[in-house]
Amino acid sequence: MARCNQAVVITDADNIIREVNDAYVTMTGFAREEAIGNTPRIGKSDRHDSDFYARMWACLTHDNYWEGEIWDRRRNGEAYPKYLSISRLLDETGSVVNYVAMFEDLSEQKALESELERRMHYDSLTGLANKVLFHNRLEHEFSVAERHKRSVGLVLLNLDRFRKVNESLGYLAGDRLLQAVAVRLADNIRKTDLIARDSESEERSADTISRFGGDQFTFILADLIVPENAAVATRRLLESFQEPYLIDGQELFLSASIGIAIWPHNAKTLDGMMNCVEKALEDAREAGGNAFRFFSETMNQLSSNRFLLESEMRKALSNGGFMLAYQPKVDLATGQISGVEALVRWRREDGRMASPAEFIPIAEETALILPLGEWILETACRDIHALNQRLGREISVAVNLSARQFQYGRVPQLVDRVLAASGLPADLLELEITESMVMRDVIEVIAILQEIRKRGIGLAIDDFGTGYSSLAYLKSFPIRTLKIDRSFVLDIERNPDAANICDITVLLAHKLGMNVVAEGVETVDQLKFLLSIGCETIQGYLISKPLFLAELESFISNHQPIPGLGTTELWPAIPD
Numbered sequence: 096m097a098r099c100n101q102a103v104v105i106t107d108a109d110n111i112i113r114e115v116n117d118a119y120v121t122m123t124g125f126a127r128e129e130a131i132g133n134t135p136r137i138g139k140s141d142r143h144d145s146d147f148y149a150r151m152w153a154c155l156t157h158d159n160y161w162e163g164e165i166w167d168r169r170r171n172g173e174a175y176p177k178y179l180s181i182s183r184l185l186d187e188t189g190s191v192v193n194y195v196a197m198f199e200d201l202s203e204q205k206a207l208e209s210e211l212e213r214r215m216h217y218d219s220l221t222g223l224a225n226k227v228l229f230h231n232r233l234e235h236e237f238s239v240a241e242r243h244k245r246s247v248g249l250v251l252l253n254l255d256r257f258r259k260v261n262e263s264l265g266y267l268a269g270d271r272l273l274q275a276v277a278v279r280l281a282d283n284i285r286k287t288d289l290i291a292r293d294s295e296s297e298e299r300s301a302d303t304i305s306r307f308g309g310d311q312f313t314f315i316l317a318d319l320i321v322p323e324n325a326a327v328a329t330r331r332l333l334e335s336f337q338e339p340y341l342i343d344g345q346e347l348f349l350s351a352s353i354g355i356a357i358w359p360h361n362a363k364t365l366d367g368m369m370n371c372v373e374k375a376l377e378d379a380r381e382a383g384g385n386a387f388r389f390f391s392e393t394m395n396q397l398s399s400n401r402f403l404l405e406s407e408m409r410k411a412l413s414n415g416g417f418m419l420a421y422q423p424k425v426d427l428a429t430g431q432i433s434g435v436e437a438l439v440r441w442r443r444e445d446g447r448m449a450s451p452a453e454f455i456p457i458a459e460e461t462a463l464i465l466p467l468g469e470w471i472l473e474t475a476c477r478d479i480h481a482l483n484q485r486l487g488r489e490i491s492v493a494v495n496l497s498a499r500q501f502q503y504g505r506v507p508q509l510v511d512r513v514l515a516a517s518g519l520p521a522d523l524l525e526l527e528i529t530e531s532m533v534m535r536d537v538i539e540v541i542a543i544l545q546e547i548r549k550r551g552i553g554l555a556i557d558d559f560g561t562g563y564s565s566l567a568y569l570k571s572f573p574i575r576t577l578k579i580d581r582s583f584v585l586d587i588e589r590n591p592d593a594a595n596i597c598d599i600t601v602l603l604a605h606k607l608g609m610n611v612v613a614e615g616v617e618t619v620d621q622l623k624f625l626l627s628i629g630c631e632t633i634q635g636y637l638i639s640k641p642l643f644l645a646e647l648e649s650f651i652s653n654h655q656p657i658p659g660l661g662t663t664e665l666w667p668a669i670p671d
Contacts, residue, residue, distance in 0.1 A: 102115070102118040104135060162178070164201065182194070247315065247318075248317075249358065252376075260272055275341075281304050284304050313372075336350055354378070354387070419474050421492070421644070422641040423634065426631065427633060429656060437475035438641050465503065490523070493527050494525070496527065506547060510526070556577050575609060577600060584617075585617070617637050
């Protein structure tokens with residue numbers, strides 16, 4: 096006979112138990128002998144009041160049937176949920192003969208539902224509210240504050256340089272640190288309650304802290320009497336980081352960047368407030384971290400301008416709004432134009448030329464640099480190959496690579512395609528990268544650079560000396576050229592340290608078998624010094640400003656080698 100998974104209890108007309116099945120014994124813990132002769136109240140819990148049972152019996156009397164969820168008690172005193180159905184059996188005269196109850200234990204189902212609910216609304220690592228629950232509570236606080244004519248502070252906190260912990264100590268230590276931070280922040284937020292809130296407020300809901308993901312945490316400072324009180328509470332949050340965290344026997348010191356937005360002053364919707372607080376956090380990060388910033392209308396205006404600029408850039412990419420200018424480079428051994436550097440220019444819709452410092456950072460952050468960088472490379476290679484054919488020359492072209500291009504742009508495959516399409520020989524293309532780019536993931540970077548060099552393409556480190564390079568790694572990079580940053584060249588005549596840096600850079604490059612290009616050369620004295628230390632190539636306004644293609648062709652055609660190179664008798668009249 097198949098085993099019944101439901102407990103069965105049969106009582107007589109007076110509700111005295113006359114029979115139970117094995118499932119009843121298993122679920123409740125009451126032996127058959129204990130149950131028979133007793134009433135079902137043997138397992139009654141204290142979870143329901145008398146009205147609940149009165150309604151149950153009224154339904155049984157009227158319908159001869161009742162079913163629903165109910166809490167009962169096992170023999171060991173444990174309360175448990177079950178789904179119960181009770182049928183009232185009558186004889187032909189309408190008199191009650193028996194009651195038959197059947198039920199199933201809902202403990203596992205309820206535990207599963209509770210766990211799913213927890214996972215939906217709470218962070219598994221820290222136990223704090225997650226983004227979903229936080230958003231729900233934030234909207235609730237907006238409603239409460241609107242009724243009481245109060246403000247709500249929204250705080251977004253990001254740990255400074257937390258990635259370094261994962262990289263140096265491992266992800267498990269990073270997780271333990273996040274748990275410790277969560278405990279300290281939660282405790283600190285409770286202390287801010289008296290500062291941020293009106294202690295006489297009738298309707299109070301606990302300030303909510305959540306882990307928003309990664310190393311970001313959010314807080315609600317509800318019922319703010321005045322928005323400025325948010326600064327007091329936030330300052331205490333920052334001060335809480337002054338004490339070290341003890342993780343795996345090591346003392347770790349952290350700092351944080353914090354953004355603050357105030358409802359309804361900054362925005363009146365959830366999405367609007369999140370945008371405001373994220374922008375405020377970005378402002379705190381740009382201040383160097385360990386700081387907090389309020390969202391301001393000025394910041395909002397800057398963000399709006401940035402959005403418009405980004406939209407205009409996207410249109411410019413599709414309708415040919417970008418142009419390339421080329422700055423000539425002179426070989427100091429011959430005085431001849433040996434190459435050019437491609438520099439992107441943008442004429443905006445209003446006719447104004449935008450500064451690269453204005454639009455390149457936005458292109459980097461929005462990934463527009465990927466299609467823009469590809470266009471620059473294609474255009475530069477095509478232009479210079481055509482120019483070389485017209486002039487019968489072999490002018491090289493240098494193109495800057497951005498960090499995003501290097502990381503996501505599959506550069507070796509890109510240059511293969513571009514060189515094949517343009518016809519430019521590989522040895523006339525040089526790709527310029529920065530020190531910070533090559534030091535991000537040295538092993539991976541070296542592999543990519545070697546792939547590029549196998550194709551005969553030159554590689555240069557741009558702005559050398561302004562970043563941080565490991566000499567141990569530098570000798571491993573297949574670099575052909577070091578470029579001295581213009582900031583050092585500019586100070587050659589008046590700053591001995593700048594002159595020494597230039598001298599040492601040339602010496603280092605030559606020891607490593609590299610050439611040197613000096614950027615930003617503007618005076619004959621700078622040129623004389625660079626000649627004296629053995630620099631091979633220069634570019635700058637002493638030679639020429641950046642030129643568009645037609646101007647460049649005319650300049651190269653009319654350019655005469657600079658007399659006196661290699662001596663102290665330099666031509667005093669360098670063309671503009």
